[in-house]
Amino acid sequence: MEINRRQLLSWLAATPALATAAPLLATPTAAEGLRFASSARGSDGHYYLKISNTLGEQLASHRLPERAHQVVTHPHQPWVYSLARRPGDFIDVFNSDTLQTQALITTQPGYRLYGHAQVSPDGRYLYTSERHPSDLEGRLVVRDILADYQVVREMSTRGIGPHEFHWMPDGQTLVVANGGIQTDGREKLNLDSMQPSLVYLDSESGELLEKRSLHQDFHQCSIRHLDVAPDGQVVIALQYQGHPIDQVPLIAAHRRGEELAELQLPERIRSQLKQYCGSACFDASGRFAAVSAPRGNLTTLWDMQERRFLNAAYVADGCGLAPTTRAGEFLVSSGLGQIFTIQALSEERQPVYAANPPQVNWDNHMTLI
Amino acid sequence: MLNKTSLAGLLLPLAVLATPVLAEPSAEDWQTYNRAAVEQQILPGYNRLVNKLDSLHQQITNHCDQGNQLAQVKSTYREAMDAWQAIQHVQFGPITLFMRNYAIQYWPDKRGTGARQIRQALNQSDQNYDADYFREASVSLQGFPALERVVFGNEADNRFQPGQNHCRFAQGLSQHLLGTARELEQEWQNQEKQRLLNPESSQYFASHAAAAVPLMKSLAEPLLIIEDYKLEYVLGDSPEEARWQRSESWRSGQTLSNIQTNLASLQELYSGLEPISVKSLLTAEGEGGFAESVDQEFDRIQAQVASLSEPEAAEIDPQLDRQLRELETAISDLYEQLELAMGVLNIHLGFNSRDGD
Numbered sequence: 041m042e043i044n045r046r047q048l049l050s051w052l053a054a055t056p057a058l059a060t061a062a063p064l065l066a067t068p069t070a071a072e073g074l075r076f077a078s079s080a081r082g083s084d085g086h087y088y089l090k091i092s093n094t095l096g097e098q099l100a101s102h103r104l105p106e107r108a109h110q111v112v113t114h115p116h117q118p119w120v121y122s123l124a125r126r127p128g129d130f131i132d133v134f135n136s137d138t139l140q141t142q143a144l145i146t147t148q149p150g151y152r153l154y155g156h157a158q159v160s161p162d163g164r165y166l167y168t169s170e171r172h173p174s175d176l177e178g179r180l181v182v183r184d185i186l187a188d189y190q191v192v193r194e195m196s197t198r199g200i201g202p203h204e205f206h207w208m209p210d211g212q213t214l215v216v217a218n219g220g221i222q223t224d225g226r227e228k229l230n231l232d233s234m235q236p237s238l239v240y241l242d243s244e245s246g247e248l249l250e251k252r253s254l255h256q257d258f259h260q261c262s263i264r265h266l267d268v269a270p271d272g273q274v275v276i277a278l279q280y281q282g283h284p285i286d287q288v289p290l291i292a293a294h295r296r297g298e299e300l301a302e303l304q305l306p307e308r309i310r311s312q313l314k315q316y317c318g319s320a321c322f323d324a325s326g327r328f329a330a331v332s333a334p335r336g337n338l339t340t341l342w343d344m345q346e347r348r349f350l351n352a353a354y355v356a357d358g359c360g361l362a363p364t365t366r367a368g369e370f371l372v373s374s375g376l377g378q379i380f381t382i383q384a385l386s387e388e389r390q391p392v393y394a395a396n397p398p399q400v401n402w403d404n405h406m407t408l409i
Numbered sequence: 410m411l412n413k414t415s416l417a418g419l420l421l422p423l424a425v426l427a428t429p430v431l432a433e434p435s436a437e438d439w440q441t442y443n444r445a446a447v448e449q450q451i452l453p454g455y456n457r458l459v460n461k462l463d464s465l466h467q468q469i470t471n472h473c474d475q476g477n478q479l480a481q482v483k484s485t486y487r488e489a490m491d492a493w494q495a496i497q498h499v500q501f502g503p504i505t506l507f508m509r510n511y512a513i514q515y516w517p518d519k520r521g522t523g524a525r526q527i528r529q530a531l532n533q534s535d536q537n538y539d540a541d542y543f544r545e546a547s548v549s550l551q552g553f554p555a556l557e558r559v560v561f562g563n564e565a566d567n568r569f570q571p572g573q574n575h576c577r578f579a580q581g582l583s584q585h586l587l588g589t590a591r592e593l594e595q596e597w598q599n600q601e602k603q604r605l606l607n608p609e610s611s612q613y614f615a616s617h618a619a620a621a622v623p624l625m626k627s628l629a630e631p632l633l634i635i636e637d638y639k640l641e642y643v644l645g646d647s648p649e650e651a652r653w654q655r656s657e658s659w660r661s662g663q664t665l666s667n668i669q670t671n672l673a674s675l676q677e678l679y680s681g682l683e684p685i686s687v688k689s690l691l692t693a694e695g696e697g698g699f700a701e702s703v704d705q706e707f708d709r710i711q712a713q714v715a716s717l718s719e720p721e722a723a724e725i726d727p728q729l730d731r732q733l734r735e736l737e738t739a740i741s742d743l744y745e746q747l748e749l750a751m752g753v754l755n756i757h758l759g760f761n762s763r764d765g766d
Contacts, residue, residue, distance in 0.1 A: 081760065109766060125766060126766065155766060264766075279765065283520065284511065285508055285511050285515070285548050307507060308506055308507065311505070311506055311507050311508050312505050312506065316765060318761060318765065334759075334761035334762040334765075335762040335765070336505075337762070353612065354612060354613045354614075356614075356619060356622060356623075357757075357759050357760055357761050357762045358761075359761035359762075360761075374761075375757065375759060375760025375761040375762065376619070376622065376757045376759070376760065377757065378615055378619075380615075387612050388612075389612045391615055399755075401757060401760035401761075402760075402761075403760075403761070404761055404765075404766055
């Protein structure tokens with residue numbers, strides 16, 4: 041791993057003006073389109089980090105060791121982190137300015153990644169959700185970016201199988217989805233007894249601040265993916281591990297101090313989702329949210345202020361979501377290669393690739409950079 | 410269930426080996442194919458289901474009015490089930506709304522709740538088995554398996570008779586099934602057909618090739634259902650685990666003919682449509698030999714199924730057990746051949762939807 045620590049320190053201390061001087065971090069103009077990153081399977085069967093823009097241009101294609109899951113960016117630097125899909129062990133750090141590999145981190149012996157990460161708002165620490173070698177309770181593992189990504193501490197997530205997690209608006213608290221599923225490799229071991237939860241942790245002390253679960257009748261609704269609005273509301277995508285005909289929550293919302301609330305879907309839509317939601321995302325305004333359901337080929341759109349279903353956009357195999365800069369507008373990536381912009385308040389759907397979408401399978405999550 | 414896809418996903422499409430490399434099917438090709446599939450298979454398939462369920466409802470009504478027509482009811486039941494099996498592979502569009510796919514045929518019932526629910530339902534002598542009843546009922550009570558129990562069950566001779574609950578239930582259920590089939594036919598005519606054939610007119614399919622994807626899924630993925638549920642679930646890992654009474658239609662004696670009917674429909678999607686078929690598209694890509702071998706494999710497997718006899722008893726004799734396991738392997742191999750075919754045609758059947766995280 042070749043990181044010049046002095047240079048790194050100066051980068052981290054850089055003022056926003058300096059930081060945004062980097063070409064790929066500049067606020068994009070309309071002509072450039074928004075830039076987004078996602079992992080993908082290429083037509084050669086290998087896995088890549090792809091950086092593209094909404095004009096349909098590919099800006100970078102970086103080979104990854106194996107299949108990745110979430111991609112996250114550094115708040116001040118042009119570093120893009122690709123997280124191995126569970127139960128993988130690599131974190132690929134790519135510099136989107138120089139288009140070079142910055143680092144390839146592997147987990148501690150016996151630990152396995154769950155595919156998700158966050159960088160602390162000050163840019164100092166990388167947090168990853170991981171499986172502990174012996175303890176059933178999952179971990180958030182904290183690595184010091186200034187110290188060659190050495191592990192500096194870890195904290196229990198107070199549940200099995202932590203998956204996606206995000207910073208709360210205070211920049212101090214983390215909200216974590218504990219999927220509840222105990223696994224061996226990718227085999228699920230405890231579907232009859234699984235107990236998913238949503239937890240709020242202090243990012244420094246690891247203290248448990250709040251823990252919520254759905255009603256016990258719905259203990260097989262795995263809490264896996266979430267996003268946080270600027271006002272602290274959390275939107276949650278659920279994956280039901282029980283029977284295909286059961287009437288169960290598939291999308292939920294939460295505010296600190298309240299019970300977890302199911303978001304009510306019209307039965308016509310709910311019946312098509314195949315008990316599986318893949319990704320959740322707030323828009324630029326924080327009022328609207330999108331939750332994708334790749335098995336049902338639909339992405340549902342919500343007014344989160346009223347917690348009201350608005351509409352569902354058809355996106356075949358659509359899973360990855362990102363907000364654009366416009367209120368109510370989202371990008372949705374499809375495992376079949378296309379990317380669309382969709383709207384919360386209209387049924388308009390525009391393909392990013394007008395003619396031929398790229399020969400790639402976009403993986404579950406995408407992020408703006 | 411779908412993890413075999415990862416294997417085929419790693420294999421390069423055959424066309425990579427062909428020289429010169431030919432262009433993938435055009436938008437016009439897919440448009441022609443999609444129209445052929447809708448007009449030659451899907452719409453006639455749902456229309457046939459409506460007609461056969463209509464006959465079944467009439468026959469049940471006659472039997473329940475006059476008695477002594479159980480044999481005719483059984484025969485028309487089998488024809489209606491056959492019509493369903495011929496269109497069962499279409500798992501997109503109106504069938505996915507409101508759990509209709511499960512309501513028409515809730516199987517396999519791995520939780521085993523269906524038997525108890527049907528027993529309870531049939532014991533309610535004051536129950537009005539009308540449209541509202543079936544709309545609200547558990548899926549176990551709404552479809553072919555519940556009707557099969559009444560018509561072919563041990564008690565049919567005594568209790569599926571005029572004036573009895575079993576008759577009232579079967580009349581209401583066959584009417585309900587007929588209503589669902591009519592809705593499917595109408596919604597395909599009024600909406601889904603337009604979505605599929607005129608992608609530019611709606612916000613569904615982004616192109617003719619994208620509209621072909623659910624048809625290609627309908628061609629390939631039912632093979633996994635046959636393999637995993639219609640065979641493996643019945644056979645288990647060893648002859649000692651095999652249970653014929655887990656099979657799809659053991660009461661009516663149609664388990665094997667169902668597979669035969671499914672394969673015939675899939676082969677029609679593959680090579681039976683005019684003027685363009687998947688086979689002809691593969692041939693145009695320079696893969697004529699491969700295309701023909703897949704077609705022959707469809708023929709061979711159907712002949713294999715046709716040579717088997719449905720067991721009379723719950724046991725599966727060792728010879729049949731071995732033959733069914735061979736069939737399972739052949740169907741698995743055929744699926745992988747179709748995955749390769751999709752690679753040649755540049756059709757992705759799914760990625761995020763298949764292996765979630």
